[in-house]
Amino acid sequence: MNVDNLDQRISAALEARAEAVRIPVGDPALLAGRTARSRRRRATLGIATALAATAATTVLAVSLNDGGRPASEVATDPNPPMSPSSPTGNLGLHAALRQELQSDTRVIDEVLLGGVLTGAFLCGVDLLGSTTEDRSKLDVHYVWLVCGDFTTGEHAEVTTAGAIPAVVTTRRIDMGELEIVDVQYPRQSALQADIEQMFPAEIAQRILMRDVDPRPTEAELVEEASAMP
């Protein structure tokens, strides 16, 4: 047992690990430039879309259960009929859900693990699927949320972020308006079991494999935060 030469051993181990890194093929500059330009365009479009959707869904009201509870009975069917789009269209629903979810203190608590919000709380949402129940006028939406606490202004950055799946239940009112009536998360203590119980099998598999693509992306959220005072 010899750790007297600790400094040298650390340096040598890090150097060896660094040398073993595989450098992928491809042009990282091309990818960076293309992504940066794409994000700028999408950030502009995304903000405009969100504002338009918010204006169109003035009746939105959120009633969230306590975070960390298992799914309600509306989401226990492992293979419910899936709807490719919501009554208001996925784009409008996506923006409306995002707007409400990121302004609710219980969502903030869930993502920040009870921490204190210090900046702007922004979310990206991947709407993974929806089920429709005509008689009750309830729709269940399966989403992946990536939310964070962002500093604002020119040097905006994310300071804390969390990614969680959620089951969002909405009620259709009329004229395409929606009311969010429930949001449920899997328990951290029983994550995989709750995901498999709460989500249809195909979506649960996507969540467990992290086959998700929340929008806006983190970089777009940073852009959005940078436009805030």
Place this chain on the structure above:
Amino acid sequence: MGGDAADFIRSEYPTALRRAVLLVGDQRAAEALVQEAMVRLWAAWRRQPPDNPGAYLRTVTTNLAISGWRRRRLREVPFEMGPEPSVDDSAAELGEHDVVWRAVRALPPRQRAVIVLRYYEGLSEPEICAVLGMAPGTVRSQASKARDHLRSTLNNEEGAFDERR
């Protein structure tokens, strides 16, 4: 603008990726982290080329690794399924350095960042303070805790190895 930024990114990418792997301990996560850092560098370059783009990239990468990206990965750990390229895959290649690397990898992100900046990047204490935005006392404290933890871990691991022999 694009030419200078592109040239810099191409030349700096291998260095940035190696640094990121040491910071996050996982090849795939490191690639995503470096891509994010490169995109931010590109955006910053568009506004005004950084005086020292290498330092800018190091700072962004390191702070992404220990702040938002760290927390996100912690929350997402339970979702990891199936085999992923990781440092464990190349454990055999690391040979005698494996025990030390595993111990470094197990450090909390801020302590690991201090160790990487000090022992791999060869930065001085003031330079580490500038990268991490920490006071000198905090950097010293983090480095001390990290070294104590590494020493303890290596003592335990190598003690157990001696006993098995």
